Structures are given as structure tokens and as C-alpha cells.
Amino acid sequence: MPETPLSILLSPQTLTQISDYHLLAKTAVEGLLTGLHRSLCRGSGSEFMQYRAYTPGDDLKFLDWKLLARLGKPYSKVYHEETNLRCAIILDASASMAYQGKDAPCSKFRYAALLAACLAYLAYHQGDQVGLFAYGSEMQCLLPPGESSGGLARVLAALENCRPSGRAEHGAAWQQVNEMLPRRSMLVWLSDFHEFESQLGRTLQQFRFAGHDCLACQILDQDELTLPFQETLSFIDSESNQEITTTVHLVREKYRQRMQDFLDSTRRQCLDTRTDYLLASTSDNLGYLLAAWLHKREALHRC
Amino acid sequence: MLTFAYPHFLWGLLALAGPILLHLLNRTRPRRLIFPSIRFLQLSPLPREGRRRLRDIPLLLCRMALFAAIVLALARPQWVPKRRPVDGSALQQAIVLLDSSASLHWQGAAEKSRNIALSALTSHIQDGWQTGLTTYSRDLLAEYPPGSSLQALQTALAEWEPTLSAGRPEQALSQCLAAFNPGAKRKKLLLISDFQSSDWALQELTLERDIELEFLPLDSLQPDNVGILSVQCTPLAGNKQRVLVLCRNYSPTAQQRLLSVRLGQQSQSNALQLEGGQSQRAAFVFELQEDSAGPGWAGLSHDIFPPDDEYYFWAGAEQPVKVLLITPDDGGSLSEDEVFFVSKALSAEKDGLPGRFTWERLGAASLFAADLQSCQIIFLLGSAERLSQDSWEKLTAFLANGGAIFHTPGQSPALGWHALREYGLSRSQYQGMLGKSSHDSSLGLSWVAPDSPLGQIFIPESSDLFLFPIRSHARLQAHPTERILLQTLDGLPALLEIASGNGRLYSFAFAFNLSWSDFPLSQSFLPLLRELCADAVPPQHGRKRIACGTPVPKLYRLDGSEILPVSPIDSSRPGAFLLGDCPVEINLDAREALPETVKTADLQRFLQRDREMPASHSATALAGSQSGERPLWQYCLFLMALLILLEAVLTTTADARKGKGG
Numbered sequence: 001m002p003e004t005p006l007s008i009l010l011s012p013q014t015l016t017q018i019s020d021y022h023l024l025a026k027t028a029v030e031g032l033l034t035g036l037h038r039s040l041c042r043g044s045g046s047e048f049m050q051y052r053a054y055t056p057g058d059d060l061k062f063l064d065w066k067l068l069a070r071l072g073k074p075y076s077k078v079y080h081e082e083t084n085l086r087c088a089i090i091l092d093a094s095a096s097m098a099y100q101g102k103d104a105p106c107s108k109f110r111y112a113a114l115l116a117a118c119l120a121y122l123a124y125h126q127g128d129q130v131g132l133f134a135y136g137s138e139m140q141c142l143l144p145p146g147e148s149s150g151g152l153a154r155v156l157a158a159l160e161n162c163r164p165s166g167r168a169e170h171g172a173a174w175q176q177v178n179e180m181l182p183r184r185s186m187l188v189w190l191s192d193f194h195e196f197e198s199q200l201g202r203t204l205q206q207f208r209f210a211g212h213d214c215l216a217c218q219i220l221d222q223d224e225l226t227l228p229f230q231e232t233l234s235f236i237d238s239e240s241n242q243e244i245t246t247t248v249h250l251v252r253e254k255y256r257q258r259m260q261d262f263l264d265s266t267r268r269q270c271l272d273t274r275t276d277y278l279l280a281s282t283s284d285n286l287g288y289l290l291a292a293w294l295h296k297r298e299a300l301h302r303c
Numbered sequence: 304m305l306t307f308a309y310p311h312f313l314w315g316l317l318a319l320a321g322p323i324l325l326h327l328l329n330r331t332r333p334r335r336l337i338f339p340s341i342r343f344l345q346l347s348p349l350p351r352e353g354r355r356r357l358r359d360i361p362l363l364l365c366r367m368a369l370f371a372a373i374v375l376a377l378a379r380p381q382w383v384p385k386r387r388p389v390d391g392s393a394l395q396q397a398i399v400l401l402d403s404s405a406s407l408h409w410q411g412a413a414e415k416s417r418n419i420a421l422s423a424l425t426s427h428i429q430d431g432w433q434t435g436l437t438t439y440s441r442d443l444l445a446e447y448p449p450g451s452s453l454q455a456l457q458t459a460l461a462e463w464e465p466t467l468s469a470g471r472p473e474q475a476l477s478q479c480l481a482a483f484n485p486g487a488k489r490k491k492l493l494l495i496s497d498f499q500s501s502d503w504a505l506q507e508l509t510l511e512r513d514i515e516l517e518f519l520p521l522d523s524l525q526p527d528n529v530g531i532l533s534v535q536c537t538p539l540a541g542n543k544q545r546v547l548v549l550c551r552n553y554s555p556t557a558q559q560r561l562l563s564v565r566l567g568q569q570s571q572s573n574a575l576q577l578e579g580g581q582s583q584r585a586a587f588v589f590e591l592q593e594d595s596a597g598p599g600w601a602g603l604s605h606d607i608f609p610p611d612d613e614y615y616f617w618a619g620a621e622q623p624v625k626v627l628l629i630t631p632d633d634g635g636s637l638s639e640d641e642v643f644f645v646s647k648a649l650s651a652e653k654d655g656l657p658g659r660f661t662w663e664r665l666g667a668a669s670l671f672a673a674d675l676q677s678c679q680i681i682f683l684l685g686s687a688e689r690l691s692q693d694s695w696e697k698l699t700a701f702l703a704n705g706g707a708i709f710h711t712p713g714q715s716p717a718l719g720w721h722a723l724r725e726y727g728l729s730r731s732q733y734q735g736m737l738g739k740s741s742h743d744s745s746l747g748l749s750w751v752a753p754d755s756p757l758g759q760i761f762i763p764e765s766s767d768l769f770l771f772p773i774r775s776h777a778r779l780q781a782h783p784t785e786r787i788l789l790q791t792l793d794g795l796p797a798l799l800e801i802a803s804g805n806g807r808l809y810s811f812a813f814a815f816n817l818s819w820s821d822f823p824l825s826q827s828f829l830p831l832l833r834e835l836c837a838d839a840v841p842p843q844h845g846r847k848r849i850a851c852g853t854p855v856p857k858l859y860r861l862d863g864s865e866i867l868p869v870s871p872i873d874s875s876r877p878g879a880f881l882l883g884d885c886p887v888e889i890n891l892d893a894r895e896a897l898p899e900t901v902k903t904a905d906l907q908r909f910l911q912r913d914r915e916m917p918a919s920h921s922a923t924a925l926a927g928s929q930s931g932e933r934p935l936w937q938y939c940l941f942l943m944a945l946l947i948l949l950e951a952v953l954t955t956t957a958d959a960r961k962g963k964g965g
Contacts, residue, residue, distance in 0.1 A: 096339035108339070194340040224339055234333040237341045245333050250347040258343035 051075040085128040086145040088181050089116045089155070092191030094136040094168030095238040101223035104282045108219050109164040111282040112190040115217065117156055118290055119188055124152040131181075132158050135173035137166030144180045167239040170196045174203050184211040193218050193266055194239075201269035214275040215293070218266055221282050227255045305935075306485060308379035315374040322366045326359075362953040369946040376939035383485060394487040396449040397427045398435040398479045401463065402496030403444055404470030405851065405895040409497065410607040412523035413465050416495050419519050423493050424456050432491070435482060436460070439475035441468040441852040448482050467610055467876060468852025469892040470502030476910075480510065491515040497523050501894035503901045510910045518903035526554040529577055530611030530896045534564075534601050536618040539588070544618050546587040548601045552577035553898055560606075566599040566618050567591060575603075589618070598879035611896040615879040617846065617886030623659040624840050625678035629686045631713060632666040640816040641684040641711065644823035648832045658837035670694040674859040675701045677866075677885075679840050685713025685814055687722055695726045702728065703804030707839030711814045716777050720810075728803050729810060730782035731796070738775035746773040748797055750790035755800070756838045757788055760830055768827035773797075773820040776813040807839055847885060850892035851875060858883055 054063060054074035062076045097109035106114075120130045131145035132155045141158045145151070170191070181187075187207055193200060193216070200216075207214045222228075229248040236243045263279065270277035276297065280289055307313060338344075399420050407413050420436070427434045433449040436456050444466070447456055476492075483490045490513060496502070498520055510516065535547045544566065552558045556579045563572040566589045577583050596619020603612040626649055630638045642664060649660040660680075665673055667689035675681070675697060683690075687710055690698070702708060708728075712719055720733035738746050748769050751757050761768045779796045781787050789798035791812070801808040813819040815828075822828055847856055855874050858866040866883035880887045 099337070099339045192339060195342065221339070229336075232333045234335045235338045235341045235344055236335060238337050238339050242341060243335075244341050244344050244346060246344055246347040251345050254345060255343045262343070 048077055048079055050078045052078050085123070085126070086131070086182060086185040087119065087123040087128050088131040088133060088145055088177065088185050088187050089119060090173065090177055090187060090189045090191075091116055091132065091134040091141075091159075091162065092136075092168055092170075092189075092193075093134045093140050093162050093164045095165050096168065096192055096194050097219070098164040099221055099224070099238060101221040101282070104221050104223070106282055107164070108192060108221055108282055109162075111280065111286075112217075112219050113159045113162070114286055115219075115280070115290070116188070116190055117159055118286065120152055120155045122290075122294075128186075130155050133173065133177050133180075134158065134162045135169065135176075136164065137169055139173060139176055142176070142180070145185065168194065168196070170203070171199060174206075178206065178210065181210075181212070184213075186213045186215075188215045188217065190217045190219060192220055192224075197262060197265045197269070200266060201272055204270065204273035204275045208273050208275070214273070215278065216266070216270050216275050217278040217280055218263070219280045219282065225256075225259060225281065227252050227259075304383050304485065306381055306383050308381060310378060312374060312378035315377065316371060318374070319367050319370055322363055322370065326363055359953070359957050362950065362957055365946055365950045365953055369943060369950060372939050372943045372946060376936045376943065380935040380939065382933040382935055394484055395430075395432045395489040395491075396435070396483055396487045397423075397432045397491040397493060398437055398449060398482060399423055399493045399495060400472070400475055400479055401436065401438045402470055402472070402494075402502070403438045403440045403463065403465045404499070404502055405440070405465065405467045405610050405891055406470065406497050406499045406502070406524065406608075407465030407521075408467070408608060408610045409523040409525065412497060412521050415521055415523065416465075417460050417463060419495050419521070421457065421460050423495070423519065424460075425453065427491075428453050432489075435479075437475050437479055437482075438463060439470070439472055440466040441471050443475050443478055446478060446482070449484070466852060467891055469850060469895055470496070470499065472496070472502065473508055476508055476510070480514070483514070489515065491517060493517045493519055495519045495521070497521045498900045498903060498906065499524060499895070499897065500899040500901045501897055503906060508910065509912060512911055514911075516907050516910060518907065520900070520903060524898040524900055525607055526898045527556075527558070528553045528606055528608045528611070528896060528898065529558050529560050529575075529603060530608070530893070531562075531601055531603060531614040532582065532893055534599070534614050534616040536599065536616055538619075542591050544589045544591055546589065546599065546601070546616070546618070548585045548587070548614070549582060550575060550577060550585065550603065551582040551896075552579060553896065555579040561604040562601065563603075564589075564599065564601045567597060591618075608896060610877075610891045611893070613877065614890050615877045616888050617879045617881070619886070622846070622884060622886075623661045624680060624836065626660050626662040626680040626682065626836070627673070627675070627678045628662055628664045628682045628684060629667055629670055629690075630664060630684050631686045631689050632668050637814070637816045637818060638685055638713075640823075641814060644815045644828065645682055645684065645832065648829045649836070651829055651833075653829075658833060658840065660833075660836060667694070671697065673697075675706070676859055679706060680836055681706065681708045683708060683710045683719075685711055685719075687719035688713055688715045690722065695722065699726055699728065699803075702806035702808060705805035707806055707836070708808045709835070710808065710810045712777050712812070712819075713814065720777070720779075723808075723810070728808055729785070729799070729801050731785055731799055731801075731810070732780040732782075734778040734780055736775055737778050737793075737795070738773065746776060747771065747792050748773070748789055749792045749794075752786065752788045755786075755788050756834050757831060760834060761827065766827055767825050768831070771821040771825040771827075773813055773822070775819055779810075779812055809835060809839070847882070847887045849874065849887065849889055851877060851889060852892075855882065855887060855889075858885055 051064065051067070052075065054076045058076045062078075064075050064077050067073075067075050091112055093109060097112060098107055100107035100110075116132065120132070123130045129145035130151050132141055132143040133139065134141035140162050143151075143154055143158055168191070170193075177187075196203075204214055204216065227248060232245065232247045234243055234245040267277050267279070276293070278289070278293055401416060401420050407416060424434050424436065434453075434456065435449040435451055436445070436447040436459055438444040438446075438459075445459060445463075447459060479492055490511075492510070492514055494516065496519075498518070529550060529552045532549045532551050534549070537545045537547070539545050546564050546566065548562060548564060550560070550562065558577050558579075560575050560577065561572055562575050562585050563570060564587045566587075569589050569591075571587045571589070573585050573587070575583060575585060597617070599616045599618045601614045601616065605612055628642055628645060630642055646662050646664075649662050652659075663678075667686040668691075671691055671693035681698070681701065698708060710719070710723070716736065717733055720729065720731070723729035724731075748771075751761050751768065760766075773791065776791060776795070776797060779799065781796045781799055784802075786800040786802075787796045787798070788800050788809075789796070791797045795812065797812045799808075799810045801810065813822065815823050817823070849855065852875055855868075855872050860866060866885075868880060868882050872878075872880050872882070872887065872889075874889050877890050879889070
């Protein structure tokens with residue numbers, strides 16, 4: 001039986017046909033790992049850092065008996081202090097995320113939800129705590145990372161219940177997340193970041209000050225990037241309901257230039273705040289996107 | 304050539320501009336698209352290209368064609384074969400319509416109308432008109448189309464004579480309409496007539512408004528006229544004939560006339576003094592030799608309208624009434640008994656018995672093929688339940704035309720009365736039989752309708768009508784519209800008289816044979832049957848009276864063969880003839896003597912009234928049937944249906960294309 005190519009298995013066209021987020025995430029991640037032939041799971045062992053002289057009161061389990069036998073002096077092994085990672089996924093569920101281009105396999109929100117499910121699955125199976133914050137005009141989902149069992153299931157169930165609507169209130173959402181999240185967490189922000197470029201840098205800076213490790217994933221539809229329409233269209237803003245009628249081919253170049261400026265601005269602000277930035281189109285292969293990000297992070301951590 | 308019955312509807316073709324304007328004005332509305340953010344979009348000038356350009360050309364053409372088809376269908380197009388390849392732009396046509404009815408026999412009217420016609424024809428030809436001539440009485444007599452030479456028209460007028468027929472101008476008017484060239488610039492119709500009201504009581508005829516009407520009245524009708532309306536000849540005992548002449552004085556003043564009647568070799572006269580506006584009868588009695596039947600003549604001294612001063616009639620022995628006895632084909636002895644008793648009753652000759660009858664017998668299965676026009680009475684002797692649908696339809700028509708049917712029950716009485724009800728001849732209900740099961744012989748008649756012909760001759764104290772026993776009879780419930788002539792002892796109808804059309808149906812509750820009753824053996828049987836038959840037959844049965852000009856009616860024998868006259872009968876002139884054994888009297892239509900006329904202004908208003916749908920439809924149909932016009936609006940409807948389908952297909956295709964493009 002011929003094996004299904006990975007590019008097809010992890011394509012949004014395939015994944016979007018799976019309604020169960022758990023199965024979806026399992027399919028995506030396991031497929032990703034199988035395809036890369038490389039396990040990112042290192043087991044649950046502690047990482048050795050150094051030896052130090054045994055002092056009374058030390059736990060005998062850290063005593064290196066072999067070294068005692070060879071040298072005749074007791075030494076205790078010192079390990080890196082091991083703490084669980086708290087991964088918080090911040091999902092933009094505003095109305096602008098509901099857009100689905102004519103040729104796109106899914107909407108921006110659906111793509112972001114796929115990505116969030118995959119990240120949650122990855123984190124959960126690494127033993128990390130997973131939380132989800134979904135917001136539009138108000139906070140739709142508020143699941144802080146916790147140690148209770150069933151964290152992944154709750155996140156996936158919350159993803160199924162989220163519906164994109166309303167105007168994106170990025171600032172208010174950030175406030176709530178910041179208040180509820182303990183320091184030194186990992187944040188994954190999935191949004192199109194429309195109309196937020198003026199505050200994005202400051203917000204990300206505040207995240208960094210709080211010790212959070214941030215990833216900003218900007219998700220856009222291919223239509224937004226290229227404006228491929230031909231005829232005269234009446235565009236209605238999905239969040240403000242403003243309407244503008246224009247002949248596309250007359251404004252396309254100007255639009256693309258402005259869109260590129262917007263993307264550059266977002267990327268620059270992320271770089272300025274040492275935030276991982278990832279631009280994703282809804283037609284991009286989800287597996288490759290995840291793999292590229294994970295490798296990038298692994299490389300950074302090794303540095 | 305294509306013409307339109309309602310050409311003003313063609314103005315509706317201007318509405319074809321509507322779809323074009325709508326296409327031009329209705330700019331395509333831009334498709335609305337909900338977009339994540341419109342911050343980077345900017346307004347652009349709307350493209351002018353295509354704004355004033357026609358799109359969806361096939362759909363536009365389809366809709367315009369549909370519009371045009373609707374307008375054309377409303378305008379009622381018709382194809383008129385081109386009569387003359389004449390350029391009608393300067394063509395002037397005039398037709399003289401000359402009345403040739405019997406009323407033109409009024410003193411001096413014929414010559415006056417000839418002179419008027421000749422004058423009109425001459426003047427119009429000299430003025431450059433193409434002129435034609437049409438004469439009519441009951442039918443179209445002669446037609447000279449526009450463009451005929453003056454010499455031909457003068458010859459026709461010189462040979463023209465009024466007829467003795469009544470005037471019916473409808474056909475001639477329609478023919479004149481068809482004779483005009485549709486493209487003629489002027490069309491004129493000159494009506495020369497006395498405009499007698501009885502002739503010009505038109506029902507459904509409308510002339511086009513572009514036809515000029517010119518009325519040339521003769522003013523010939525005068526009231527000082529006395530005419531014979533009818534003559535009735537009645538045989539009397541001892542080979543005598545009584546002739547009753549009815550005369551009418553149409554003038555308001557008293558008139559004196561000498562009335563003469565000639566019958567055979569004898570002639571009698573009588574001076575009449577008729578009061579103004581009154582009718583008067585004059586009786587003459589002629590004593591004739593045996594077998595002296597023949598035509599008679601009645602005449603008045605001539606006055607200003609001679610045709611109604613003479614009247615032809617037929618005198619002779621009373622014609623026997625033909626009776627048809629219908630029996631079941633497998634009736635057996637009981638049916639034979641009925642035929643025997645009835646035929647004996649009809650054939651009996653006895654002083655005081657009314658009427659003379661001849662009879663023929665026919666099986667029920669053969670009735671559908673028999674010709675019933677020559678008989679006046681039919682006896683259904685137990686055969687009602689055996690008749691087919693065709694036979695019942697013939698009997699229904701026979702009753703509607705004034706015939707009489709006598710019905711007696713047969714072996715299946717229920718079926719017989721059910722058939723009578725089913726075909727609408729009777730509404731009485733059959734409720735079963737009485738007497739047969741109980742062997743009760745005490746049944747009998749108890750009552751006769753006193754105001755019926757039977758009530759005059761059957762007196763309970765002196766007749767055995769109420770003495771004979773009835774062994775069994777049908778139990779009937781009469782409908783209120785049906786008349787009970789005889790009742791049984793228990794109050795049930797024994798004989799019903801039912802009016803149906805112009806005729807009558809007599810339905811007996813018992814048959815004329817001894818298994819039902821002793822009625823055929825009673826002394827009352829013969830007078831009862833003869834009296835009923837005589838009452839059922841109209842007094843002038845077998846005598847055909849027709850007006851001059853009408854075709855002689857065709858008579859047939861029972862085997863379906865036509866009765867032909869010994870010598871050809873000319874119905875255009877008065878006379879009295881014998882067709883087979885049926886006298887035919889041909890005389891002037893009495894309405895031709897009426898001096899009333901219509902006003903020409905009223906007539907013009909009527910002829911050129913606004914076309915109302917039923918009248919114009921009839922007129923169009925009449926003219927069309929005679930001039931070869933073919934209505935085309937059905938094709939327009941067919942075209943509309945096709946275009947609607949095409950429009951639906953094109954619309955669906957266009958929508959799909961737009962959806963795909965968006």
C-alpha cells in the first residue's frame with residue numbers, strides 16, 4: 001500500500017477535513033515527527049550540570065557512588081533545576097479571522113486553530129502545561145495553563161467552541177493574559193495583527209519584561225497578500241463594516257505595497273523585542289510550518 | 304398580405320425600447336465582499352468602459368422578441384391573400400349594394416332603385432372610382448367586383464329584377480368587405496334599399512371605419528296595403544273543404560278589397576271591408592268531387608304591393624299520420640299481442656274517431672337507422688329497455704321536434720323507466736310492480752284527468768274505462784312537472800303525459816296485452832288511443848309551409864331514401880305542390896309586407912360601432928372564412944412559449960456565468 005506523501009498528509013486541505021482537533025493534532029504532529037525521522041522528545045531525565053562536595057544533609061540519592069569508590073571522596077551530582085513549561089496560546093478570534101479566500105482551503109481562524117491544536121498536542125506530550133486564550137471583542141476562552149489532568153482535552157474542546165466574531169481588542173486581551181499568566185511562560189500569539197501594529201511592539205516588550213518567551217504567528221489569507229480579484233468589488237470591512245467600492249486592478253499595486261509595509265513593520269517590531277515571528281498563509285503546509293519553527297527554536301536554544 | 308385586426312396594439316412595439324434602455328441604464332452592481340481589513344484599499348474611479356455597452360446580447364434579443372410576440376399576438380395578425388397587385392395609394396373603390404328583396408315590388412320601387420344605382424355607378428366611374436355592383440335578396444344574387452366596366456354594370460342593372468324572397472343583407476355585406484382592396488385609399492359602400500326593418504335587423508356585423516357608407520333610401524314603403532297572411536284548408540264531411548283566409552290591413556284607414564278563392568274548377572269571391580290596422584278572416588266552403596285534392600289560390604284585388612295579394616295552398620283529404628311501432632326483436636307472443644291491438648286501433652275507421660293513421664313496425668335494434676322525420680307518433684311497445692344510445696338520441700331529437708311517443712312497459716320495466724330518466728325524457732320514479740305476486744285482480748282505473756282530452760269523452764258513469772281489471776301494473780311516482788291522465792284504484796298513476804321539447808311522451812303503467820290487463824278488450828281502448836294520438840299530432844301535420852326563396856325541405860322514407868318531387872320545384876316563386884304525399888306551400892314571407900323601416904343614421908351607427916369583442920370576432924370570422932384570411936395569432940403564442948423557454952435557459956446560463964466569474 002503506497003504511503004501517503006507527507007506534503008499531502010499535512011496540507012491544510014487534508015487537515016481541514018478532520019473535525020476532531022485531537023485526531024487532527026495527533027495526525028499532524030505524529031506525521032510531522034515521522035516525516036522528519038527525528039524525535040524531539042528527550043525523555044523525562046534530569047540534565048546533569050556539575051559535581052560538588054557532599055555536605056551532610058544532602059540527599060544520598062544524588063551521591064555519585066562510582067566516584068566515591070574511585071576517588072574515596074563523596075561528591076554529590078548537581079542537576080539543572082527542572083520546572084514544567086507553561087505554554088499559553090493566544091488566539092485571535094475576531095471577525096477578520098473568519099475570512100476564507102476563494103482558493104483557500106480554510107479560513108484564517110480555522111488555520112490558526114489547527115496550529116494551536118498542534119502546538120498544544122506537542123506541548124502536552126512533552127509534559128508541559130497548556131492554556132488557551134481566545135479573544136475577539138471580548139475574551140471568548142480563558143484557559144490558563146494548569147497542572148490538572150486533561151489540559152489538552154480542555155484546550156481542544158475550547159477550540160471547537162470558539163467562533164470568530166467581533167472587533168479584535170488586542171490590548172484588552174493582553175491585559176487579561178498578562179494578569180493571569182505566571183512569569184516565564186511561553187506565549188504563542190496567533191493573529192493577523194490587523195490594526196495593531198502601533199501597539200504590537202510595546203505589547204511584546206511587556207511580554208518580554210515579564211520573562212515570557214513569545215512567538216508571534218501572523219496568519220493571513222493569500223487574497224490579503226496579493227489581492228487577486230479582477231472586477232470592481234465593494235469591500236466591506238469585516239470588523240468595522242465600513243464599505244469601499246473600488247476597481248481592484250487599479251489599486252492592486254498600491255495595496256500590495258501597503259501590505260508589504262505592514263508585514264515589514266510587524267516583523268521589525270518582533271525582531272526588536274526578540275520575539276519569534278512567523279508569517280503563515282492559509283494555503284501553507286502546516287507540517288512544514290511547524291517543523292520550520294521548531295527547528296528554529298531548537299537552534300536558538302542550543303546557542 | 305399581413306394585416307392586423309387590432310393595429311393600434313402595434314404601438315406597443317415602442318415598448319421594445321424598454322429592455323434596451325434598462326440594459327443601458329442598469330449598470331452592473333459590484334459584488335460585495337466581506338474582507339478582513341480595508342485599510343490598505345483606496346477608492347478608485349469606476350471604470351466607464353462597459354457602462355453604456357449592451358451586455359448579454361442573446362438574452363436582450365430574446366426578451367425583445369418575446370415582447371414583440373406578445374404585442375403581435377394582441378394585434379391579432381392575419382394573412383390575407385393579395386387580391387390585386389394594385390398600388391392602393393390612389394385607389395378609390397365603390398360598391399353599390401342593391402336590395403332585391405320582395406319589398407322592392409312596392410309600386411315603382413324597382414325602377415327607382417335601378418335609376419339610383421345607375422346614377423351612382425355612372426357618377427363614381429366618371430370621378431375615377433373603381434365601381435362594383437352587388438345584388439342580394441335572401442342570398443347573394445350577383446357580384447360585379449370593383450373595376451367592372453360601366454357597360455357591364457349597365458347591362459346587369461337592365462336585367463335586374465327584384466325577387467320574391469325576403470332580404471338578408473349580411474352575406475352580401477361581408478362579400479362587399481372582402482371585395483374591397485385593402486390598400487385602397489378610399490372605400491365606399493352605397494346601400495340602395497328600402498331599409499325595411501325586418502330585413503335590416505342585423506345581429507352580428509361590423510364594418511371597418513375606413514369604409515364610407517352612403518345610404519340611398521328608396522322611401523317606397525307605404526302603409527296603404529292589404530295582404531293575405533295565411534290560408535287554412537279544412538276538410539269537412541261529404542267531400543267538402545272549408546277555406547279560411549286571414550287578411551290584414553296594414554294602413555291606418557279602412558280598406559275595401561275583393562277576395563277571391565279558387566279551388567279546382569270552382570271559384571268564389573267575397574268583398575271585404577277591413578278596418579284600419581286590423582286582421583279579418585273570410586271563410587269559403589267548397590264542395591269537391593272525390594279525389595279532387597290539389598292546389599288552391601286566394602287573391603285580393605291588387606294594390607301598391609302585389610306580392611302579398613295572392614296566396615297558394617293545398618286542399619285535399621287529410622293526410623294520414625304515420626305511426627311507428629317499435630317492438631322488441633325477441634318480444635314473443637306478448638309483443639305480438641300489443642302490436643295486434645295497437646295496429647287494429649290505429650287502422651280502425653269509424654265515424655267519430657279522430658284522425659287517420661298508417662303504421663309501420665320496426666324492431667328495436669333497427670331504430671337507430673330509421674328516419675323519423677316522416678312519422679309523427681312512435682309507440683315503444685315494451686321496447687324501451689332494448690334501445691341503444693343512438694336510438695335514444697334519435698328519440699330525444701324526435702320529441703324535441705314535436706313528435707309524440709307512447710311508452711308501455713315490457714319484460715324489464717325497471718330498465719325501461721331507468722332509460723327514460725337517464726336520457727331526460729321522464730322524471731318519474733319506478734317503484735316496482737303491483738299485482739303479479741299477489742294475484743290480485745281487483746286493480747283497475749279509478750280517475751281520469753277532467754281537463755284532458757280523455758276527460759271530455761270518458762264519463763265514469765257511462766264508460767267501461769273504469770270496469771276492466773288490471774292484473775298488474777307498474778308502481779310509479781310522478782314528478783310534479785308531469786301530468787297524470789289516468790289513475791288506478793289505489794291512486795297510482797296509470798298514464799302520464801310528459802312534455803319534452805315540443806313533443807309529448809305518454810307513459811302507461813301497464814302493457815297492452817292480456818297478461819297485464821283486459822284493457823285492449825275493453826270498448827275504451829280504441830277511443831282512448833285514437834284520442835290521444837289525435838291530440839298529440841298538430842293540426843297542420845305533414846304540411847310544409849315555406850317562404851319564397853328558402854330551399855324546399857328534404858323528406859325521407861323510413862328506409863332513408865329521399866322523396867323526390869315529380870317535377871322540379873322552384874321555391875323562388877309562390878305555389879303549392881305535392882312532395883311525395885306531403886303538400887308544400889310556398890308563399891311570400893309575410894314580413895316583407897311590413898311598412899316599417901329603420902333609420903339610416905341608426906343603421907350607420909350600428910354598422911360602424913366600436914368593435915366589441917364578440918361582434919368583431921364574429922365579423923372577422925365571417926369575413927375571414929369568405930376571403931381566405933388565416934389568423935396567425937396562434938403562431939405568436941407558440942413563438943412566445945419557445946421564447947420563454949429560451950429566455951429561461953439564457954438567464955440560467957448568464958447567472959451561472961456571473962456566479963462563476965464572481
